[in-house]
Amino acid sequence: MRCRNLTVSNTRTVLLTPEIYVNQNVYEQLVDLLLEALRGAHFEDVTEFLEEVIEALTMDEEVRTFGEVMVPVFDILLGRIKDLDLCQILLYTYLDMLLYFTKQKAIAKVFAGYIQPKDPSDGQMYQKTLLGAILNISCLLKTPGVVENHGYFLNPSRSSPQEIKVQESNIHQFMAQFHEKIYQMLKNLLQLSPALPAAAVAYSKPRLATFWYYAKVELAPPTPAEIPRAIDSMKAMVRSFQSGRLAQLTVREALRNGLVATEVLMWFYIGEIIGKGGLIGYNV
Structure with a gap:
């Protein structure tokens, strides 16, 4: 020792x-x-x-x-x-x-x-x-x-x-x-x-x-006033596509329209996830 x-x-x-x-x-x-x-x-x-x-x-x-x-x-x-x-x-x-x-x-x-x-x-x-x-x-x-x-x-x-x-x-x-x-x-x-x-x-x-x-701003659900504006934007995009004006859009306008479409699409995705109560079995 x-x-x-x-x-x-x-x-x-x-x-x-x-x-x-x-x-x-x-x-x-x-x-x-x-x-x-x-x-x-x-x-x-x-x-x-x-x-x-x-x-x-x-x-x-x-x-x-x-x-x-x-x-x-x-x-x-x-x-x-x-x-x-x-x-x-x-x-x-x-x-x-x-x-x-x-x-x-x-x-x-x-x-x-x-x-x-x-x-x-x-x-x-x-x-x-x-x-x-x-x-x-x-x-x-x-x-x-x-x-x-x-x-x-x-x-x-x-x-x-x-x-x-x-x-x-x-x-x-x-x-x-x-x-x-x-x-x-x-x-x-x-x-x-x-x-x-x-x-x-x-x-x-x-x-x-x-x-x-x-997140409180960007991820918040759309207000009743925002939904009609988003639908109008989507309709305008469809009309532009049908008339051929889509090819004349600037990069800035195309990017803005793409973001709007993505946001609207995400409303439906998030709504369905919430409705199902989870991500399991959901193709994200």
């Missing part, structure tokens, strides 16, 4: 003061240790030890916060994962590591903050986060050894139809595993980090308010 406590204490010191270990990257060593444990049969033993280290790190954050300890680890994972392909087994080992991180409460809290983009108003910034790098992995294979090294449009595949079917089957199997792990990661975050749903609600409120402001 004394030996174990000493090992935990030394590991804590290593992670808090990595600068004193010249020519060593202690965070990469931690990632590699977890990677080796996942490939072997002693991952539970390693995580049990890591739990004790995490407890020691979070008890005293005077030298360095737990977040400052974990961010370099996430940086390493980001650098490694963004260059992997869908059908590389190594990708799923890293995803298993992230699954553990999202289950561990202290790490999950840091991870939830780490995956936030620096500028939420810039959509491209999401792609540069760790979660964005994972979601950006393409289903188009380009891994030598798994499938011939082709570039699709630049260097099309010369595989036979039978070989292509095998490749497609492999892609579906990997995608199913990929989606399941992402689902579990997000589920873990939502369960262990109450701040995430609150942040999602706070983010959505102004956008839902804007949507509802326009």
